[in-house]
Amino acid sequence: MADPVILAVPKGRILEEVQPLLERAGIRPEAAFFDEGSRALQFKTDRPDIELIRVRAFDVATFVAHGAAQLGIVGSDVLMEFDYSELYAPVDLGIGHCRISVAEPKDMAAGDDPREWSHVRVATKYPHITARHFEARGVQAECVKLNGAMEIAPVLGLAGRIVDLVSSGKTLKENGLVEVEVIAQVSARLIVNRAAFKTRADTLGPLVAAFRAAAEELRDAA
Incomplete structure (x- = not known):
């Protein structure tokens, strides 16, 4: 057999x-x-x-x-x-079903326009997806690889933004973050x-x- x-x-x-x-x-x-x-x-x-x-x-x-x-x-x-x-x-x-999104602190997002970005520092477990996404937009991305707890990275100053999976958005909200770009549907x-x-x-x-x-x-x- x-x-x-x-x-x-x-x-x-x-x-x-x-x-x-x-x-x-x-x-x-x-x-x-x-x-x-x-x-x-x-x-x-x-x-x-x-x-x-x-x-x-x-x-x-x-x-x-x-x-x-x-x-x-x-x-x-x-x-x-x-x-x-x-x-x-x-x-x-x-x-x-969920999505891969760029998120940042709510206070930052209030006066931010992703179309004006030239350089970003991003915490993510998706360094390749993140790099490709920003490269296609002509934005230089510095990726900090994490395997979890992405949402706390901006709070502690590790990175200003994150790229992560988002479903309901509840975890982002509880950590003071908001979505500013959707990279891909999943x-x-x-x-x-x-x-x-x-x-x-x-x-x-x-x-x-x-x-x-x-x-x-x-x-x-x-």
């Missing part, structure tokens, strides 16, 4: 949206998969040919790009940041390792089709 297909799924807020998608695609994980208190990283499903791993969002792309997992679910923000040539992203799953994508898609087309092809159908069903039901 061939090794099971490994599907990498991100931890965190998206798990709740992933559950109906997996069910509609015919994959039912063991109960512990949806328990965020569980320290387990690998999980069985009701299909012996499919197993799941639950890892950090940025790591999903790495596991799939290097072939340790054959499929993954990841935000388009991660694909934009890493731009792995080994990845194929055939399906927009229509979940995990949604979750199904990604596939290109080499695996060629060598295991008989297995991965139907799975991709199942996820595409599941995403369309969820859109129609919304």
